[in-house]
Amino acid sequence: METTNTTAQRSFWERYAYAIKAIVIGILVLVLLIPTAMIMGLINERKHLQQQATEEVSAKWANAQTITGPVLVVPYTEINVIKTETAVREEEVLRYACFLPEQLTINGQLQPEIRKRGIYEVAVYGSRFQLSGSFTAPDLAALNISSERLRWNEASLAMGISDMRGIGNQVQVLWNGQPFVFNPGTPPGGLLGSGLQAKVPLAAESVDSAGASFTINLQLKGSGEVNFSPVGKTTRVNLQAGWSDPSFDGAFLPDTRKVEDKHFSAAWQVLHLNRNFPQSWILGNDKYDIHDADFGVKLFLPVDVYLKSMRAVKYAILIIGLTFLLFYFIELLRHHSVHPLQYILIGVALCIFYTLLISQAEQLGFNAAYCIATLLTLGLVTTYTVSVLKKTGTALAVGGTLLTLYGFIYVIIQSEDQALLMGSLGLFIILAIVMYFSRKIRWEALGR
Structure with missing residues (x-):
């Protein structure tokens, strides 16, 4: 009786051995997703180190810069009537009105360079800007302010600089041809986060009749990108730089641009109708985000090894699954037995x-690292397959299939915009090939 049971059990395992092997292989594929998840964590850690290196360099040089202004700020007095149970009294309160320029033209020249922190590269720049333009007579009726209450002799010209450490010269403004020196500080009311201001005493008669013109020369250092706030009723920005990979960013793209091997130039024109704040308002009473319409350019470093490496790891289940499926079909069609431990070694x-890809991409770039890692992996797997299957032709077929898979993944990674289309077509073709070869397997014979 015991012999009969043993024979029945043995018959069961032998009859469904191919199905059990398939289940074991599927479990192994899922288990191998654990190290791929750990590799994703490693990529994120290396990317975090890169960001830290960028922040450290920027902290010593200067961060990304945003130039805002200039803005004319004029204090005025406002009379508030305060009523109590016993009396009515008037209280004089100091307010500030800000006026934006009628015309603003910014001509800039960037001198980018690469700074290194260990193996990481950071794009920094020095720059020279000339800001010029004019203010017209302010529309006081729109603000409901009488000219007598404005303290023109206490007016100041304010300009926002996002990182003051980057200023490289003693900044002054030629206001109607007369020089005035800027000092640190911004007007009250939260208009500018950080920046400069210069006293520009005015006479009410001159402002009402002719307005004012200005010219400002600014030397500025920064990292990664530079942005501008379109505070002029008409804002024109002309920018040139010795950089081959600009990334135009922000609320507006340039009207004209020219990108060459080692140089680019771009020009913007923004009207007051394109943004969401007026030409004048009272600070404190009205809240406007003048940075909502910022635009500019990033000094793009084209090789983002971590982004591409992360995309490559996401296809790991495809590579491992199809490789194991290939070996499984070889077992069934060629009657070669592959031990589960050998599957694990191939998966590892x-x-x-x-x-290999990540470690070499940091040193050599993604493309070269991908080729080297592919050749090393294919060489190892193919050589091991020869020792497992004892057939060089079959091992070379395995290596050729893996080479095709890695080449397919590489094309998908490079073609970011067409990745979904190419991936879908590729998976369809792979499924068709698997179905074609699976029809040669006599499943009923395996069961017997």
């Missing part, structure tokens, strides 16, 4: 591909 080799 496929996972190590990604650590």
Whole structure:
């Protein structure tokens, strides 16, 4: 009786051995997703180190810069009537009105350079800007302010600089041809986060009749990007830089641009109708975000090895799953037995591909690292397959299939815009090939 049971159990395991092997292989694929998740964590850690390196360099040089202004700020007195149970009294309160320029033209020249922190590169720049333009007679009726209450002789010209450490010269303004020196500080009311202001005493008669013109020369250092706030009723920005990979960013793209091998130039024109704040308002009473319409350019470093490496790791389940499926079909069609431990070793080799990719991409760039990691992995897997299957032709077929898979993944990673289309078509073709070869397997014979 015991012999009969043993024979029945043995018959069961032998009859469904191919199905059990398939289940074991599927479990192994899922188990190997654990090291791929750990590799994703490693990529995020290396990317975080890169960000820290960028922040450290920027902290010593200067952060990304945003130039805002100039803005004319004029204090005025406002009479508030305060009523109590016993009396009525008047209280004089100091307010500030801000006026934006009628015309603003910014001509700039960037001198970018690469700074290194260990193996990481950071784009920084020095720059020279000339800001020029004019203010027209302010529309006081729109603000409901009488000219007599404005303290023209206490007016100041304010300009926002996001990182004051980057200022490289003693900034002054030629106001109607007369020089005035800027000092640190911004007007009250929260208009500008940080910046400069210069006293420009005015006479009510001159402002009402002719307005005022200004010219400001500014030397500024920064990191990564530079932005501008379109505070003029008409704002024109002309920018040139010795950089081959600009990334135009913000609320407005340039009207004209020219990008060459080692140089680019761009020009913007923004009207007051394109933004969401007026030409004048009272600070404290009205809240406007003048940075909502900022625009500018980033000094783009084209090789983002961590982004591409992360995208490559996301296809790990495809590589591992199809490789194991290939070996499984070889077992069924060629009657070669592959031990589960050998599947694990092959899967680990496929996972190590990604650590090779990341470590070399930081030094050599993504494309060269991908080729080297692919050749090393294919060489290892193919050589091991020869020793497992004892057939060089089959091992070379395995290596060729893996080479095709890695090449397919590489094309998808490079073609970011067409990745979904190419991936869908590629998976469809792979499924068709699997279905074609699976029809040669006589499943009923395996069961017997």
